[in-house]
Amino acid sequence: MTVLNRRDVLKGALGAFALWTSGGVLGAQQASASLRQGSRGQVGVRRLTDQMTVVDGGGSTVLAFSTADGFVLVDSGAPKSFDTIMASLPFDSAQGRGAGARVTTLFNTHHHLDQTGNNELFPKGTTIIAHKRTLEWMSADHWIQAEDRYEKARPKAARPTETFLTTGSLTAGGEQIDYGYLPLAHTNGDIYVHFRKANVLAVGDVASPLRDPALDYFTGAWIGGRVDSMDLLLKIANEQTRIVPAFGPIMSKAAFKAERDVMEEVRKRLFDQVREGDGPTDMLDRGVLKGLARTWNDPYRFLYDAAKGLWAHHDKLGPNVV
Numbered sequence: 599m600t601v602l603n604r605r606d607v608l609k610g611a612l613g614a615f616a617l618w619t620s621g622g623v624l625g626a627q628q629a630s631a632s633l634r635q636g637s638r639g640q641v642g643v644r645r646l647t648d649q650m651t652v653v654d655g656g657g658s659t660v661l662a663f664s665t666a667d668g669f670v671l672v673d674s675g676a677p678k679s680f681d682t683i684m685a686s687l688p689f690d691s692a693q694g695r696g697a698g699a700r701v702t703t704l705f706n707t708h709h710h711l712d713q714t715g716n717n718e719l720f721p722k723g724t725t726i727i728a729h730k731r732t733l734e735w736m737s738a739d740h741w742i743q744a745e746d747r748y749e750k751a752r753p754k755a756a757r758p759t760e761t762f763l764t765t766g767s768l769t770a771g772g773e774q775i776d777y778g779y780l781p782l783a784h785t786n787g788d789i790y791v792h793f794r795k796a797n798v799l800a801v802g803d804v805a806s807p808l809r810d811p812a813l814d815y816f817t818g819a820w821i822g823g824r825v826d827s828m829d830l831l832l833k834i835a836n837e838q839t840r841i842v843p844a845f846g847p848i849m850s851k852a853a854f855k856a857e858r859d860v861m862e863e864v865r866k867r868l869f870d871q872v873r874e875g876d877g878p879t880d881m882l883d884r885g886v887l888k889g890l891a892r893t894w895n896d897p898y899r900f901l902y903d904a905a906k907g908l909w910a911h912h913d914k915l916g917p918n919v920v
Contacts, residue, residue, distance in 0.1 A: 643686050647796050649771060652842060653686045655679045658712040661800050661842050662687055663793060665771025668700035672791045672800040673707055673844065677715035703727065703770065705777065706758060707802025708785045709735040713844060718756035728758035729779055731787030743816050780804050780830065782823025785814045790831060798840050801831055805843035805854055810894050811861060813903045820907030821865045822914055828858040860890050868904055878902040
């Protein structure tokens, strides 16, 4: 993955799925210590509506929407979590839900393994929707810079079966599901999935209420792209929208905007530092992440990735950058 300890599950973080906070980023961090038991006793399960459930997928959020034909899922969870995810889906003996549930459609918010780790375990005929770039990353061996290794191409059964470039829409279970591209926000293949009637917006790793915001610069992601994509999501959301990140508590629009505002302040500070020729160590020594409404678990890693991304997009920094 693109940041250190990306696959680690923060202690007590399963309970984050049980909390919908209207506060800022710090409130979301404090929420990670609590636990919630679902109606069948699972940890990390929250029912949002009669048709929609949030399930912990091995430290990664899986959003499940129930229809008479089966489930629509957003992300498939981390590897080896498939049985737990399926057992946690709402049970309906008349429709064969729960462990024997049928999944008709699966969205992948991006290509990272903790969002796509169980793709190949769904039966043939499941439609897997993702951005075209996600399919490209999953179809080829590629370098994981943070782990100093190659990631092998995913098996064909794991790869998206339907891709798009800008936006798309489908209907299922009486719900209009809109989806669209979030350019260079976390990877170069991020998407959102908006359940309009339920007013639930899945945003993948373009929201990071608990983990450090991750910028996969090797794919082209950078902090300017992240802020721009967050602004796009704020235009889609309203005050009643529940925003579902790839990891951590469900967020209100206010909480998401608070995170966006932090990222914008960081963007401004880093632009100035990069113009001066500073690297991540210089930035850290100058305290560019101090005085913000959140803290970083690994500030050097974040600044390293951010600096790499900024230099890759140096033409956007200003006229004094050669």
